[in-house]
Amino acid sequence: MDFAFDEDQEELRRTVRAFLEATAPEAETRRTMETEAGYDQALWRRMGSELGLQGLAIPEEHGGAGAGPVEVGLVMEEMGRAMLCAPYLASAVQATTALLHSDDEEARTELLPALAAGEQVATLALTEDSARWNREGVTLTARAGADGGWLLDGHKTFVLDGAQADVVLTVARATDGIGIFLVAGDAPGLTRTTLPTLDLTRRQARLEYRDVPARRLRTRGDGWELVEVVLRHSAVALAAEQVGVASRALEMAVEYAKVRHQFGRAIGSFQAVKHLLADSLMEVESARAAAYAALLSAQNGEGDLPMAASLAKSLCSDASVKVTQDNIQVHGGIGFTWEHPAHLYFKRAKTSQLLLGDSAYHRELLAQAIGV
Template identity: 45%
Template sequence: MQFSFTNEQEDFRGILRRFFSARSPSSEVRKLMETEAGFDRETWKKLNQELGLTAVHIPEAYGGQGFGCVELGIVLEEMGRVLLCAPYFSSVVLAATAILNAGTEEQKRKLLPAIAAGDTTATLAFTEDNGLWDASGVAMTATGTKLNGTKSFVVDGHTADLIVVLARQPGTSGDKGLSLFTVRGDAPGLKRTPLKTMDATRKLARLEFKDVEAELLGEAGQAAAPFAKTMTQAVVCLANEMAGGADHLRETSLEYAQMRMQFGRPIAAFQSMKHKQADMLVDVETAKSAAYYAAAAFDDNAADLTAVASLAKACVAEAYLQTAVHAIQVRGGIGFTWDEDTHLWFKRAKSSEVFLGDANYHRELMMQHWAAA
């Protein structure tokens, strides 16, 4: 496949890179990751007022800019480079996409403009204590519009203004009886508890629902297909975000190796270091190719999109983690200290490896797709 970004897309990337470099240095990341919310609402408003990034892939009819997954992937790749602490993935990639895929025309016009403007933060609650990433793990019940059960590992679930919830009719299993609902973050009967995680730059929460009144999103019992489509796009977006983080680690590791002197010469001059830098370059470029191809496949509505998305997630996750390991080794003893920033990206690489399913899970999905084709 021959793939290249347009001049406009490259200009867009350049603007984003300069903006994020100025607004999200590692000192800001360290400050925000120590807070319970994990982000600053004023900075979040400026992010959307100046660049309108929450509106990128939302259609113009609902207050968005109407771009595709390729442009959204560029945004996420640049965010991944700087570990931007903001509820972007939860609001835009998960919640807004779920509403686009499942909501009625009236619901889209009602819910999406506030997300596109950055006035409403949102998330998608689908994973439960069993840790399964697909619909088979959903045990939360919906009796009419009353929700009962627990959701866990919900990205930004403790701060979201709007929560899209996946639940099922009592007595159903698998893909049957699944419905999506919307719940306000301050709804009576909803208890939200932040979780302690290894990666403090991406906040997770546990949500407990006790007779929580919700509003049906789309058609009752017909959420399986919209949810599956949402997960496919989320996996593609996550792959692009991880590719950005891996590329940052590769670049900073090369800069460090060229600066660090040993025996009167830069350590980059040693043969073993050259091998490591070459390995990182091959891994990262392969990962970026897989992520870019998946985003383009989504915009083209490719028949093998599900397999391509899983391939990208598996490839990029392993490349990101291996690059993080190399990055720490390049820096030697200082590489695993708290004062050195590399551990922040290492923890994001490790958490992203399992988020939305690990490499083995996605290879299995990929093989199932090809077997059924």
């Protein structure tokens, strides 16, 4: 498999990195994560209007660039490096993937242009109090309304950017199976509460539904099949972000090991630190290989995507946590302080490890996929 990116893709990476270095430094991340929205809405619109990042995977007829998962993954990797506060995973990956793979051209025409331009944010509401990412975890109910629409009752939790989203794609159980329902963020009967989380740079919310009006997204078959597609593409994109988080954490550790001196020597010259950094490098490069392979599988529509996605998610999750922990270890006491960014990377890594299912869950999915 060829892991080399073409010149356009490398230019995309360079452009995004330069943009984020200029607009989203650490100080801006710390400011943004304390705001009510949890992200800079003006910057979000610039990302759409100037760079077209939200519309990368959206076809040109709907206002996007017509690119694919590889380009989205490269952007996610750079956003992980920058620790960007933005609803990109929720809106540009999860919600957009659901719309693109649905059988609902009307919904695509209505929603995708605004999502591509950064004018609106959408998200996917799946998990509930059981925190299960499978079909059995869906208990929120949908019943037919008098006007031909649907009414939803129940709750969702751990919804990415759920309190800020303009549109919530809600997974619910109807009499004929699982469906995905379009809910306006300000719909009557919908209560949204921001959750306290370890990672302040990525917002999550609890949503309560009381006879909430909704429109059912048309799908080619059972709605759960579409949910599985979304989860796989989301896992691959998140794995790419985890590579970015781990890569930047390793760079921080190496930079500090070169300038921090003890006993008249740079700490990077000590064997214990050398071994720790060498192990971190192996973790990063192994994770990068798994993430890039999964991105190519998603891009090419290959049948091994379920295996590639779970392999990448489990490996990149563990690598990201390990490398960000090692970064704190290399920094010593200063790495534990609020003022140092090392803890931001560790917290992002730890919450991402659990998001979309933890490493053990994805190893189980991988074992099932290969028939073990």
